[in-house]
Ligand SMILES: Nc1ncnc2c1ncn2[C@@H]1O[C@H](COP(=O)(O)OP(=O)(O)OP(=O)(O)O)[C@@H](O)[C@H]1O
């Protein structure tokens with residue numbers, strides 16, 4: 210063979226390098242574009258939620274010197290013998306008088322009275338009544354206290370009401386706006402941190418509505434899911450993966466677990482309704498039932514993740530352990546499970562996060578109820594964060610819009626805390642190999 | 643997680659003595675092994691002498707590893723695998739109902755083809771076996787066992803300053819010696835080695851071979867190897883497997899110089915394999 214023919218044949222060989230590199234570049238571009246799109250939507254989501262929702266963490270309040278007029282509260286001075294007389298007076302008048310005084314208004318015309326009342330939250334009368342009931346000694350004294358402003362006033366104060374609209378079709382009148390400016394100037398009207406959002410239960414008045422019942426309900430359910438689904442799921446996976454004989458029966462179980470993971474969650478709600486409420490007689494709307502339903506829903510996820518994590522542990526580790534005379538149990542718990550732990554944790558957190566955001570099955574077991582008092586035990590009626598979001602999203606009032614977003618922020622915070630915990634735990638386990 | 647109470651290897655072995663009970667012999671009779679429908683071993687009869695190194699040779703897929711796994715019942719862990727026939731360890735049938743596999747595997751140690759240290763520290767790797775079998779009662783006992791085992795495996799000098807580092811951070815040859823140390827630490831009576839040097843360079847191989855020769859004083863050793871030279875160097879007895887049959891067995895010298903069977907001759911001269 211001559212030199213020239215050798216170099217010729219060398220030139221002719223086509224490895225298609227150009228094409229291959231082009232394909233690789235295209236693929237990289239696609240990947241980057243996909244990630245870009247994902248990031249864009251994430252940013253858009255976070256931006257809308259936070260920009261709409263952050264105002265929910267502040268609430269417009271009024272600082273008033275309220276005189277607990279004995280004449281109005283207990284005309285006949287009968288409270289010593291019959292404390293129930295303190296329940297009936299119209300405490301709203303106390304706040305109205307205090308505010309009117311602050312505004313420098315004399316005797317109120319009936320139109321003005323309506324406008325002044327419109328600034329004060331409906332909940333004030335309950336707040337004042339509770340104060341008097343708790344401590345009747347304050348009757349006859351003047352107390353400096355913070356009360357909530359009405360939701361529309363709150364919205365106006367946060368600039369959420371369009372003032373260019375004709376006064377007649379606006380919820381806040383020009384007169385009220387003037388008063389607001391005056392009260393703001395002397396420090397009576399101010400934005401304060403909205404503790405009520407975390408303390409209060411459901412309310413038809415936006416300024417008094419809170420996530421208390423929902424947060425405690427969600428917390429209980431997460432605990433129940435964690436305590437039940439994690440050990441049951443891990444034990445089931447270990448048994449199926451390491452101990453059970455591989456036969457038709459275990460194959461069928463495996464297929465069914467995979468199918469269960471794909472069952473729509475509302476079906477689990479129906480199952481929970483039939484099993485836990487109708488059959489077992491557990492109370493409706495209770496976080497215990499919610500937790501049990503979510504446990505059923507989360508189990509397949511945890512089992513699948515755990516089995517995948519166990520499968521990923523190299524068989525040589527098992528042989529090594531068995532080869533020096535470890536029992537199967539020792540093999541699993543000393544060697545296999547520690548190596549699988551990060552995967553198990555990831556699966557558990559994904560399952561928990563799914564459960565935390567689940568709404569549909571909870572609707573079926575009555576957790577959509579109007580719960581005004583925060584639940585104390587898991588047997589008390591409760592609701593859940595996503596259900597509360599769902600309910601608020603259906604409300605018409607402007608002030609519920611920001612609360613809906615605020616509740617979403619709280620839900621996202623819950624998720625963030627859970628994920629960070631998972632990452633820390635995973636780090637911890639990985640360091641121990 | 644308590645060990646089988648029958649198994650108390652420490653009863654008559656003082657701790658500071660050489661941690662190795664007397665070696666014993668293995669006897670296989672009419673051993674047949676099936677993987678599902680497929681038969682992998684046919685009527686194997688083989689005697690493994692005490693304090694001897696027996697090497698199993700033969701072409702790939704002939705069933706050497708399978709036979710090795712029969713001797714510590716590691717085949718039990720393969721779902722499709724069925725074993726019939728009789729294998730006795732010092733006269734005791736290891737497939738009988740009275741035998742506990744956990745105890746058996748503590749008596750018959752195994753070193754695998756691919757080094758498989760636990761992803762734990764070097765110390766933990768060796769200490770794990772003695773710990774689960776309750777061979778050490780104090781921390782000092784345990785440390786002594788670990789050090790002696792590492793010394794016997796010829797690894798101690800190399801790792802004595804880094805016992806707390808992961809066993810997986812060692813080189814391949816060091817890992818294999820760590821696995822040998824791990825097997826020795828349980829004070830077995832027999833050591834099975836499946837191509838222990840297949841992943842090692844000639845220097846590490848030489849170290850392991852020397853080690854095998856030393857270990858023979860105290861243990862009965864069965865080794866699978868693809869290297870004729872290695873079989874010739876380390877073993878006293880050689881068994882040649884072919885297609886699931888034990889073709890020929892005898893003193894190593896005889897197998898390698900005047901084999902009876904033509905297949906053996908073809909294999910060792912490199913014509914089948
Ligand atoms: N786990 C298993 N499942 C099914 N068949 C197996 C299994 N292990 C081994 N076999 C089969 O049994 C036969 C013997 O295999 P074995 O691993 O014992 O061979 P070997 O002699 O060790 O080969 P090598 O020298 O390549 O390691 C082979 O035909 C193999 O396909």
Ligand SMILES: [Mg+2]
Nearest residue numbers: 706707708836
């Ligand atoms: Mg093999």
